[in-house]
Amino acid sequence: MRFRSALDDPAALDRALAWPAEGPVPPLPADRVREEFAARRMRPEWTWFAEDADGRMAARALWWGRADSERPVALDCLQVSPSVADPAALAAALLAAGHAAFGKRPGHHLSLPRGWREDPAVTGAVAWRREAASRAGLTRGIERLRYEWTPAAGTAAPTGRLVFREGTDEEFLDAFARLSRGSLDLATRHGLEATTEERLAREDLAFYRDCPGERSWWRLAHLPDGTLAGMAVPSATPYHRNVGYLGVVPEQRGKGLIDEILAEITRFHAAEGADRITATTDTVNLPMAAAFDRAGYEVTEIRLVLEAPAAG
Incomplete structure (x- = not known):
């Protein structure tokens, strides 16, 4: 498996953005990702993916930062292909590659629905992400309520x-x-x-x-x-x-x-x-x-x- 950022291959960015916007932990849709890139809150050097021996993308990780950030602030999206037998292991290796390049370990932020523990599909998707994060050194978890006023x-x-x-x-x-x-x-x-x-x-x-x-x-x-x-x-x-x-x-x-x-x-x-x-x-x-x-x-x-x- 090969790990690299989209900075290494301009065409790789389009492939990374083409990942289907679906799953128990909803990923960012492609149009939203493009908006983040346009605002420099996501960047090619902060977009990492894993490729198998045939060049097929097996996982992607999108880190986020402020427009003036030198390094990313948080991991906003982490996905592994359903065909991968051990998603936690592959995701952990991908995170480790990104962390080594950044010189830091930004936290992984997951946005989840209320009552997410009652949905087996969501709990399973969270479990392998949590295991991957832990293997990559993100061992502390904080659960927060996100509020909104109108x-x-x-x-x-x-x-x-x-x-x-x-x-x-x-x-x-x-x-x-x-x-x-x-x-x-x-x-x-x-x-x-x-x-x-x-x-x-x-x-x-x-x-x-x-x-x-x-x-x-x-x-x-x-x-x-x-x-x-x-x-x-x-x-x-x-x-x-x-x-x-x-x-x-x-x-x-x-x-x-x-x-x-x-x-x-x-x-x-x-x-x-x-x-x-x-x-x-x-x-x-x-x-x-x-x-x-x-x-x-x-x-x-x-x-x-x-x-x-x-x-x-």
Whole structure:
């Protein structure tokens, strides 16, 4: 079996894009893939496939990144031909080839329907992908709820319980660090296993500054007496407005203030004319999921993220 990127053969890209858009874990249709290539969020050097001895394509992997990314951010699509006897082994080898070329191991993001565990075809398709990812070093799994708000859900009026204001980067660094303490967010908890609060805060600030949203959108949340309560970081993806980051400092949790902060983000995006706001939270983060439910956000899919453990 031969593993290579579409960069090695211009004609190979068309063959890779011709893969049927079908399967228990739905792949991206060809027109969507072409849109991603046009926007440089997918690229020939990030498109890898396996060929058998006769030159037939047996597997493909499509990695995704931002338009200005030097290296891919995530594996968006992984497929193996139904004729392959051991799809996990072939997929693992394909991922290893891509990782070696990238010099990193981007996580594999699978978009799954709600209740996916009740469908044997889907669970089987997830199982071999999970096994392949694990063999390639992506041994940690996080299951997330993908939420969506539309104008039909409406927005909540301000209650006056919190005051929102702009802040300096240093103030936001302090807020990021404080919010990480006792967080139920798995990415945050995993990050703190490998680094300090301060370093993780700087990574979070850099990440959200690099997102398509504007830094000027960010707000610190205070009680009327000036006590810091949390922060709201409205953001965006290349496709939609996004909730981004929000949270309440440990000493103010359990008072319903997360609803106030989420409402502020929703109002902000709605006032800007957003017809859709997306958000995600871990399935184990029950308080955050409940806040989205109360705010009229609806779960549209399950996002399974398979990633490499953070390096200490």
